[in-house]
Each structure stands twice: as C-alpha cells, then as structure tokens.
Amino acid sequence: MSKPGAIDFSTFPDASGHFGPYGGRFVSETLIGALDELQAMYSRLKDNPEFVAAFDYDLAHYVGRPSPLYLAERLTQQAGGARIWLKREDLNHTGAHKVNNTVGQALLAKHSGKRRVIAETGAGQHGVATATVAARLGLQCTVYMGAEDVKRQSPNVYRMKLLGAEVVPVQSGSKTLKDAMNEAMRDWVTNVDNTFYIIGTVAGPHPYPQLVRDFNSIIGREARRQSLEQFGQLPDALVACVGGGSNAIGLFHPFLNDSEVQMFGVEAGGEGLSTGRHAAPLNDGIPGVLHGNRTYLMEDEDGQIIETHSVSAGLDYPGVGPEHAWLKDIGRVQYVTADDKEALEAFRRLTRTEGILPALESSHAVAYAMKLAAEMAPEQNIVVNLSGRGDKDIFTVAAIDGIEV
Amino acid sequence: MTEQNRIDCRFARLRGEGRKALVTYIVAGDGGLENTVALMHQLVASGADIIELGVPFSDPMAEGPVIQKGHERALANGASLRKCLGLVRDFRQVDAETPVILMGYANPIQRMGERAFADAALEAGVDGALTVDLPAEEAGPLSALLAERNLRNIFLLTPTTSEERIREITGLASGFVYYVSLKGVTGAGHLDLDSVRDNLEHIRTFTDLPLCVGFGIKDGTSARSVSAHGDGAIVGSVLVSAVDEAADLAAAKASLGEIVSEMRQALDR
Numbered sequence: 001m002s003k004p005g006a007i008d009f010s011t012f013p014d015a016s017g018h019f020g021p022y023g024g025r026f027v028s029e030t031l032i033g034a035l036d037e038l039q040a041m042y043s044r045l046k047d048n049p050e051f052v053a054a055f056d057y058d059l060a061h062y063v064g065r066p067s068p069l070y071l072a073e074r075l076t077q078q079a080g081g082a083r084i085w086l087k088r089e090d091l092n093h094t095g096a097h098k099v100n101n102t103v104g105q106a107l108l109a110k111h112s113g114k115r116r117v118i119a120e121t122g123a124g125q126h127g128v129a130t131a132t133v134a135a136r137l138g139l140q141c142t143v144y145m146g147a148e149d150v151k152r153q154s155p156n157v158y159r160m161k162l163l164g165a166e167v168v169p170v171q172s173g174s175k176t177l178k179d180a181m182n183e184a185m186r187d188w189v190t191n192v193d194n195t196f197y198i199i200g201t202v203a204g205p206h207p208y209p210q211l212v213r214d215f216n217s218i219i220g221r222e223a224r225r226q227s228l229e230q231f232g233q234l235p236d237a238l239v240a241c242v243g244g245g246s247n248a249i250g251l252f253h254p255f256l257n258d259s260e261v262q263m264f265g266v267e268a269g270g271e272g273l274s275t276g277r278h279a280a281p282l283n284d285g286i287p288g289v290l291h292g293n294r295t296y297l298m299e300d301e302d303g304q305i306i307e308t309h310s311v312s313a314g315l316d317y318p319g320v321g322p323e324h325a326w327l328k329d330i331g332r333v334q335y336v337t338a339d340d341k342e343a344l345e346a347f348r349r350l351t352r353t354e355g356i357l358p359a360l361e362s363s364h365a366v367a368y369a370m371k372l373a374a375e376m377a378p379e380q381n382i383v384v385n386l387s388g389r390g391d392k393d394i395f396t397v398a399a400i401d402g403i404e405v
Numbered sequence: 406m407t408e409q410n411r412i413d414c415r416f417a418r419l420r421g422e423g424r425k426a427l428v429t430y431i432v433a434g435d436g437g438l439e440n441t442v443a444l445m446h447q448l449v450a451s452g453a454d455i456i457e458l459g460v461p462f463s464d465p466m467a468e469g470p471v472i473q474k475g476h477e478r479a480l481a482n483g484a485s486l487r488k489c490l491g492l493v494r495d496f497r498q499v500d501a502e503t504p505v506i507l508m509g510y511a512n513p514i515q516r517m518g519e520r521a522f523a524d525a526a527l528e529a530g531v532d533g534a535l536t537v538d539l540p541a542e543e544a545g546p547l548s549a550l551l552a553e554r555n556l557r558n559i560f561l562l563t564p565t566t567s568e569e570r571i572r573e574i575t576g577l578a579s580g581f582v583y584y585v586s587l588k589g590v591t592g593a594g595h596l597d598l599d600s601v602r603d604n605l606e607h608i609r610t611f612t613d614l615p616l617c618v619g620f621g622i623k624d625g626t627s628a629r630s631v632s633a634h635g636d637g638a639i640v641g642s643v644l645v646s647a648v649d650e651a652a653d654l655a656a657a658k659a660s661l662g663e664i665v666s667e668m669r670q671a672l673d674r
Contacts, residue, residue, distance in 0.1 A: 016542060026511055026538045028467040029574075030588055033565035172473050178464060185466045190589040192565065289511040289538065290464060302485035303516030304463040 007330070009256035012323070017206020017293075020329060022322035025205040027185070027292045034192045039207045041111060046214065051107065058103045059218060062136070063093050067219075069226035069383065074353040075370070082236065082376035084369055086356070086386040087223050087251065096359065096388030097216060097247045098129040102198055104215030106133035109196035116140040116195045120184040122149055122177035122243075123313035123361075124156025125388060126200030131165035141165040144183040146176035149313055156392060174307045177317050181291050201244025202321030205292030209321050216250025223383050224254050231381055237262040237372060240385035241364040242335065243279065243315035245324045247387035252333060263332070265324060266368040268310035269339030279308035281320050282328050282335040290318070295325040311340040311396065312360035314388075338367040346370065347390060347397065359388035360396065411504040411532045412557050412580040415454055416615045416636065425672045426581075426637025427452060427628070428617055429644060429665060430508065432459035432475040433492055434484025436648040436657050442495045444648065447658040449503050452669025457535070457639070460489045460509030467537045469592035475645040486513040486522070490529040497530035506559060506580075508535040514547070523550035533557030533580045541574045548577055561585050564604060575612035582612065583639065586620045586631060592642030596621035598630050605634040624664075625671025632672060640668060 017023050025035060045051040059065040067088045076084045089097040102119075109117050117139050121127030127143040134141035143160055147169040150157055160167050173179035181204075188197045202209045202216075227235050238255060240248035242265040255261045270278030278284065281296040288297040290305060298306050298318040310316045327333040338346070343360055346367035351357050358366055362385065369384045376382070390397075398405045409417075419426050429448045433441050445456050461479035465472065486509070493505050507526065514522045514536060526534065533556055539547065541560065548558045557580030562571060565588065575582065586601050587593055605616055618631040619639030628638035643664055651657035 024543055025540060026543055027540065028537050028563075029540055029561040030467075030563040030565055030585060032540055032570065033567060036567075172470075173463060173477070182464050182466045186469070186590045189467065190593065192588055286516075288515050291466070292538070294515075297512070299512065299516065301516070302487065303513035304480065304485070305512070306463075 006259065009253070013206060013210055017210070019323045019326035022287070022294050022325040023206055023209055024294055025292060026289045026294065027205045028189060030189045030192065031205070034188070035205055035207070038108070041108060042207055042211050045108070045111060054107055055104055059100065063099050063103060064091065065218065066222045067091050069223055069230060072354050075350060076373065078349070078353060079370040079373040081373040081378060082380035082382050083378070084373050085235070085381060085383045087219060087383055089219060089247065089385060089387045090356070090358065090362070090389035094129045094132050095391065096125045096129070097219060097250060098126045098200060099132065100218055100250065101200065101212050101215040101246060102126070102129040102133045104211070105198040106137055109139065109198070110137060112196055114194055114196040116142070116191065117198050118142045118144065118184050118187050118195055119198045119200060120144050120177065120180040121200065122146070122180070122316060123392065124149070124153040124160065125314060125392070127165070127167070128156055128159050128163070130198050131160040131163035134165060135163045142187065143167050144170050144180040144187070146170050146174070146180045148175040149177065152313060153392070178305060201246045202249050202323060203244045203291055203293055203295065203319055209293065209323055212246050213249045213253055213323065216246050217253045219247065219250040219385065220252060220254035223251060227381070227383065234258055234261050235383040236376065236380040237264060237382045239264045239266060239365045239369040239372065239382060241266045241315060241361050241387060242282070242320060242324060243268065243317050243361065244319070245321035247385050249321060249323055251383070251385045256332060263334065264368060264372065265333050265335045266364045267335060267337045268312060268315035268364060269337035269342070270309040272339050273337055277309040278337065279310045279315050279317060280337050281318060282324060283337055287325065293322045295319050295322045311343060312364065314359065314361040315364065336368055338364040342367040344397065344400065356386070357390035358386055359390045360393045362387045410555055410557055410580070411502065412455065415504050416581065419454065419636070425632040426454040426615065426617060427665070427668055427672055428455040428457055428619070428637055428639040429453040430457040430459055430639065430641035431644050431648060432461055432472065432479045433489040434461060434479035434482045435475045435645065436651065436654070438482050438484055438488060440654045440657065441492050443654060444657060444661060445496050446499065447661050448665055449500060451662040451665035453665055454637070455504045455506065457506045457508045457641070458489060458493065460486050460507050460513060462510040462513060465510060467590055469590040469642065471592045471642040471645050475649065478649070486517055490525050490531070493531050494529040504532040505530065506533045506535055507531055509537070511536050511539045519547045519550055523547070523554055523556065526556060527554040531556065533559050535559040535583060537561070541570070541577050544577065552579065559583055562608060564588055564600060571608055571611050575608070575614065578612070578614060581615040581617050581636070582608065584608065584616055584618045584635065586618050589620065591620055593621055596627060601631055602634045625667045628668045629671040629674070638668070638672065
C-alpha cells in the first residue's frame with residue numbers, strides 16, 4: 001500500500017495531459033478540436049457502467065480474457081532463482097496485448113459515430129488488431145505501415161488485407177513506424193470529420209497515452225488478482241518489454257501504488273547500447289518532442305530524430321510513452337536493456353523449455369527476467385508480461401539462422 | 406516594448422498603401438545550403454513581403470508530400486536550426502528590411518533550448534517564429550522569451566478552431582495570424598473560398614492583427630481570392646516544387662521569380 005505523502009499514481013496524467021514534465025499536446029492546431037472531443041467523450045464514458053460492461057464483455061468473449069498467469073517451472077529451474085510467472089497475453093485473440101486497446105478504442109469510435117478508422121503499425125500487430133475490430137464493427141479501415149516494414153512483415157500485411165483493411169506503404173523518412181505515425185497524423189488532419197485514429201501505443205498527444213494505458217491496464221489488474229490467488233502475495237518484481245510501452249504500462253499501472261513491487265522495463269538494446277544502434281531512448285536518449293508529446297527520444301545534436309535498430313520491429317521506435325519517461329525520472333521503474341542476441345537466446349530458450357514461442361518483443365522481457373531471477377531468492381516471484389506470440393517472427397529468426405522457410 | 410518589429414512595420418506600410426502581403430515559404434538548405442540566401446533575395450526582388458524560412462525536421466507531421474521531400478533534401482544537404490540562423494544572418498548583411506520568420510517544429514528548438522533559441526534568433530536578425538506543433542497550451546514559455554526580445558510568435562488558426570480557442574490564441578499571438586484555409590496538410594488541393602471568407606470575418610471580430618491565409622494557394626488567382634478577405638496570402642508548396650525541379654541556382658531563381666511576380670501582380674491588381 002502507498003505510504004502517506006507518496007505519489008498516488010492513479011491521479012496521473014493531470015488535466016492537461018502531463019506526467020510531470022512529459023506528455024501534453026504538441027500537435028498542429030487543426031487536431032486540437034478532435035483531441036478535445038475525444039477527451040470529453042472518454043471522460044464521459046470511462047466510468048459509465050454500460051461502457052465498462054461492453055468493454056468487459058468484449059474482453060471476455062472476443063479477446064478471450066482473462067489470460068492465464070502461468071508458472072514457467074523449467075525456465076525457473078534453468079534461471080536458478082526466483083519463480084518466473086508468465087502473463088500470457090500471447091493467448092489473446094490476434095496473438096498479443098494490442099487487441100485490449102483496439103477493442104476499447106473501437107467502442108469509442110462507435111460512440112463517436114465516425115465510420116472510418118485509421119492506424120499506424122510497425123510489425124503489423126497493432127494493424128492486425130485494428131483491422132480485426134474494424135471488420136467486426138463494419139468500419140472502413142486504413143493502416144499506415146512503413147515501406148520497409150511492409151517488406152519485412154508480409155504475413156501481417158496479408159492478414160490485414162484479408163480482414164478488409166487498406167494497407168498504405170509509407171515511403172517518407174526512414175520508412176518505418178515513426179513515419180507511419182506521421183502519415184496517420186496527416187490522414188487524420190485531412191479527414192478529421194469522419195475518421196477515428198486508433199493509436200497503438202501509449203504515445204501521441206493527450207488523451208491517447210491515458211486511454212491506451214487504461215485499456216491495457218486489464219493486464220495488471222488480472223495479474224494482481226491472479227498473483228494473490230496463485231501465490232498468495234504480490235509479485236516481488238514485474239518485467240515487461242518497452243517500445244512505445246503499452247504492454248509494460250498495462251502491467252505496471254495497477255501496481256504502481258504498491259511500493260514493495262519492483263518494476264523493470266526492458267528496452268531494445270539492438271546491437272548494444274555502446275554501438276548507438278539500438279532503440280533504447282530511456283537508457284540512451286534525451287527529452288524532446290515528437291508525435292504530439294514530450295518524452296525521451298533518440299535524436300542527434302540538432303534535434304533530428306535518428307533511426308533505431310532492433311531485431312524486433314515492434315520495439316523499433318525512437319520515442320517512448322510519456323508516463324514511462326516520468327516513471328524513469330522519479331525512479332519508480334527501472335529501465336534496462338536486452339540486446340538482439342539476448343532476445344534471440346531467450347526466444348529459443350522459452351520455446352524449447354516451455355513449448356511457448358514468444359514474440360521477439362516479449363523475448364527481451366524474458367531475457368532480462370532470467371538474469372533478474374538468478375539474483376533473487378527461490379521463494380520470490382517475478383511476473384513477466386509475455387505480450388505476444390512469436391509466430392510472426394519465425395521468418396526473421398529463420399533468416400538469422402540462414403534457413404529458408 | 407514599443408519598438409517596432411519588422412513584421413509590424415511591413416504590415417503597417419502595406420495597410421497604408423492598401424496592399425496585401427505576399428508571404429513566401431522555402432525550406433532552408435533545399436537546393437543547397439550555399440544557395441538559400443540567394444533564393445531569399447530573389448523572393449524579395451520579385452515582390453515577396455515576408456520570408457518564411459522552413460527549418461527542416463526529420464518528422465514534419467503537418468506537411469504534404471512536396472514540403473516533406475523539401476525537408477528531406479535539406480537535411481541531406483546538412484541543414485539544421487543552427488545553420489538556418491546562420492543563413493538569416495547572411496541575408497541580413499544585404500537586406501535589413503524584409504521580415505524573416507522561422508517556420509518549423511518544436512524538437513530542434515527544444516534541443517537548442519528555448520532561451521538559447523530566442524537569443525540566437527534575435528542576434529541573427531529573425532523577426533518571428535512559427536512552431537507548427539507548439540499549440541497555445543504548450544507555447545507560453547517560448548512566447549514570453551520571444552516577446553522579451555521584441556520577436557513575434559505566429560500562431561495557426563484553422564477551420565476547426567473553436568471560438569474559445571480563437572479568443573485564447575489571438576490573445577497570445579503577435580505579428581500576424583496564420584489562417585490555415587483547409588483541413589489537411591500543406592499543398593492540399595481542396596480550397597473552399599466561402600469557408601475562408603466566413604472564418605476570416607469571424608476571426609476579425611476577435612483581433613486587429615493582420616490575417617494571412619495559407620495552405621492550398623497555388624497561383625495569383627488563388628492568392629488574390631483568399632487575400633480579398635484578409636491581409637495577405639502565404640505560398641509554400643509551389644515554391645518548394647520549383648526549387649526541386651530547377652537544374653541549378655539560376656534556374657531556381659528564374660522559376661521562383663516567375664511564380665512570385667505573377668502572384669505579386671495578381672495581389673496588386
């Protein structure tokens with residue numbers, strides 16, 4: 001329980017969308033009206049019993065929640081320390097935590113009366129999760145995806161097309177996730193009257209970091225309850241990978257006021273922090289402004305955003321959600337890294353020891369959790385967010401192994 | 406401060422003459438860093454009243470494809486906020502009169518530091534700044550730093566801006582108000598003149614600041630049409646295209662000269 005005088009994390013962001021100095025609304029004037037409208041609608045609906053019931057119903061019957069909290073016994077043995085529990089977001093419909101958010105935002109889109117949704121996507125998981133809810137609600141759907149990512153992630157491109165979405169390859173800038181987000185913003189600014197923008201992570205202008213967090217907080221609420229049921233106490237540590245940071249904040253947020261629970265966000269170390277070729281703005285970045293919010297960024301000395309590197313497309317983003325930036329500064333969460341090599345090792349290890357193929361994103365969390373477990377006592381408990389399944393990554397891994405699938 | 410800024414002087418003069426302002430945008434460093442100052446002088450020689458110098462950014466969220474590519478080319482040519490300030494300093498060696506505004510995005514200014522930027526802008530001979538992704542609620546500190554130095558902070562108003570915000574923004578704005586004529590990115594093609602007229606008349610009831618209209622203005626005819634209801638027209642994408650298509654500096658100057666002269670004549674007709 002929180003101590004008197006401690007920060008009450010449930011009260012953030014403040015009314016103007018700030019987490020300490022981070023967050024806010026750094027967008028062109030054209031979008032302010034739409035953001036005000038979204039904020040007003042969300043404030044009205046978020047505690048409305050009918051809205052909450054509709055969201056809970058969809059999570060139970062469409063997404064397949066609750067997701068299990070699974071004790072990975074053989075992985076625990078191999079790590080040689082604390083017990084490692086996996087929060088199985090990989091078992092959700094569409095195979096990752098992303099759908100928690102798209103189901104929630106789809107309900108908002110329905111309330112807004114707008115018949116068209118747009119999204120940005122990197123690896124394609126958020127694009128698929130958006131195309132999925134759009135198909136279910138009969139909404140027109142356009143997904144922006146960097147041209148480089150379209151090449152790297154062709155199975156997800158085809159899935160989105162099967163679901164009826166239009167996939168637009170983005171040719172500008174570095175042709176990756178950040179450019180897809182720029183292009184989605186440009187679409188939104190042009191079609192703001194009839195279009196709802198479903199942002200896929202806890203970044204973007206206020207109120208997106210808040211509402212994406214709230215929809216994903218089901219992960220932490222379940223994990224908290226399951227921990228008490230399955231091992232009779234709160235976990236000693238939580239571990240989750242951080243790209244934009246939506247799965248991590250979803251797990252962390254319901255525990256933030258529990259000061260005894262340690263938290264570790266694992267950024268993509270890429271080829272190693274010292275090489276500069278990584279995607280770890282919280283470890284090796286600086287505060288700045290991008291995509292509508294103030295947060296830590298990977299940028300050069302002139303304030304230009306630089307290209308990031310990670311074996312995992314879903315972590316390949318130069319920014320991070322503003323709440324993470326704040327949690328880093330105040331020391332509530334420790335942000336660490338796992339590099340490409342460690343993530344690939346963890347991918348293989350979990351697959352062989354538990355029969356679970358993790359997403360390369362989630363493999364970063366598994367890699368760090370094994371190191372952490374080794375330093376902890378056997379009676380302690382670590383909950384790792386297994387944010388997505390790895391089927392989408394078998395081509396990447398095969399290519400690294402020199403195998404043609 | 407009571408001392409007049411170049412932007413204010415220019416609008417006062419134009420009002421006295423019963424003329425409309427022609428505001429021209431190019432991206433600093435596009436077409437070569439060494440050529441930007443020559444292009445700025447060409448804009449003035451052909452009849453531009455105010456130069457908006459685009460500060461290139463890696464992620465220009467509000468720009469259409471033409472200006473995005475201009476930013477990419479400029480960055481490839483080595484442009485940066487610091488270099489832009491240097492270009493304005495060079496421009497001022499010859500031209501002490503024409504107002505220059507830096508138009509760009511928040512992050513390069515954040516990286517330099519808002520105070521350092523305001524100091525450097527004053528020292529270089531910049532007259533104002535327009536930061537696309539710094540709306541009124543985030544702009545307070547920079548506005549104050551600019552105002553202390555008698556520099557103007559230009560704000561956007563759009564067809565989606567509420568009455569409450571028009572009041573708030575015109576209270577904070579200085580120099581002139583940049584009215585975005587349409588919902589969309591720069592260079593878009595769906596200009597609705599009736600909506601522009603109605604919105605400008607509405608905004609006019611809140612402020613005496615000059616009102617200039619940008620986005621979707623392609624030639625003398627559209628410039629004249631939008632400025633009929635305001636105090637000036639802002640043109641960007643067609644100039645950036647012209648710089649891109651020109652084979653060398655001489656061709657770029659000729660092409661800019663032709664476009665700007667035609668607009669000037671249409672505005673003065």
